[in-house]
Amino acid sequence: MKADEDLEELFVGRDDEVRRLLVFFSRRRGGLIPIGGHPGTGKSTFVNFVQRLLVTGRSTEHLEGVSFHRAVPCSAPFEVRPDDGAVEVLRKALTSLCRSVEDHCKRYGKSTPKQVQGLLQALTGHQAGGKNLAIGGSWLGHGANVAYGSSSSTSSAFLTDEFALASRISEIAALVRDELESAGAVIVIDNTELLEDAFLCETLSALRDTALAVEGLWWIVIGRHGLGGLLSPGVRRLRGYVAQGLDVADLTVAEFASLLELRRKYFTVSPETALPISLKLASSIYLMSNGDIRMTMDFLESAISEYVADHREPVTQDDKAWLRMARTQVERYMSNLATNEPHLMKFVKQVVSIQIDQVTAQDHRRFGYASEQELIVALGELADQGLMRRRKAAKEEWTYIPSGYLEIARFFRNIDHLQ
Incomplete structure (x- = not known):
């Protein structure tokens, strides 16, 4: 059994998940709890x-x-x-x-x-x-x-x-x-x-x-x-x-x-030729979520990550159609962001263009902000929108990690809004 101080380290970046799982144990007297993720994300260690x-x-x-x-x-x-x-x-x-x-x-x-x-x-x-x-x-x-x-x-x-x-x-x-x-x-x-x-x-x-x-x-x-x-x-x-x-x-x-x-019903996968998702299934998820773009994009993000990790070739016509749909969704979201939140869009473009893995307040000059506080405000807004993940690195210090749409946007770096 790990020492308590070692266990504490597992909380880094996991506060919300730990809290959420313990809430399940608090409000129910049993039941099914599925936990998933990509290889190496620490599923078993987390449990x-x-x-x-x-x-x-x-x-x-x-x-x-x-x-x-x-x-x-x-x-x-x-x-x-x-x-x-x-x-x-x-x-x-x-x-x-x-x-x-x-x-x-x-x-x-x-x-x-x-x-x-x-x-x-x-x-x-x-x-x-x-x-x-x-x-x-x-x-x-x-x-x-x-x-x-x-x-x-x-x-x-x-x-x-x-x-x-x-x-x-x-x-x-x-x-x-x-x-x-x-x-x-x-x-x-x-x-x-x-x-x-x-x-x-x-x-x-x-x-x-x-x-x-x-x-x-x-x-x-x-x-x-x-x-x-x-x-x-x-x-x-x-x-x-x-x-x-x-x-x-x-x-x-x-x-x-x-x-x-x-x-x-919809998952038709050939390991040699197909993406780990079908266009029908992606459409079904979109309909199941009542047209919730964010939820659909969360789904697409996961599938893209799988595809990039596996490097499956050759790409079929269905795959290309699916990728076009994913790209359209990214373009639509980024276009809305550019229209409604221009100051955040500027920051998003910078993050994607330099492929940064995490951001702290000390990076304010790198992104053209006059002070750490200005960058903190922008990061907070992005976190509220789900575009950045807020992770506590030390007392009174937060690290922000690109999330959701930013990760997908990196994959489609050639779309017009990110040139």
């Missing part, structure tokens, strides 16, 4: 950090006024395979939950409940079609490797029954609340980008009224692609694109399943 706060229940200077439920963290995140099905997912979830409870008891010098011990014994002795399951090592410092596939023939009947497994999960959640005096427990499913959308949608839908409805269980689903690029613009009450490209979404299972179904 581990928030779980550390759930363990200690301590507040920090960054979280003043935020109260949240203490919960048993997930010490054994797991992955699912396309051929698992709902029963296998539940077996993995139950194993992960029991291992997390066992680790939690060790951490506080308590005896592991006999019910948990019995379930772990049955789970580790169960042979599931000859397939071995490995659950990842514990981030909390205890070994959390569990293997299916031992030679034991004493498998219990409940291990092959979806509703019986969900019932066991519910019982352990109740045990956590009653005996361990915690608000609940966390189950983490990681790397869901390995799954087909149809499978993930089908699995979540199958579990929506059983395991996913258990009081006191927070299911955190971590992945990239659809989770990072589609959740944010897909539901109006999601908060949009946040610092460092990390997405934290508060969705009902029905909303999540509906969004995946939309993606499955």
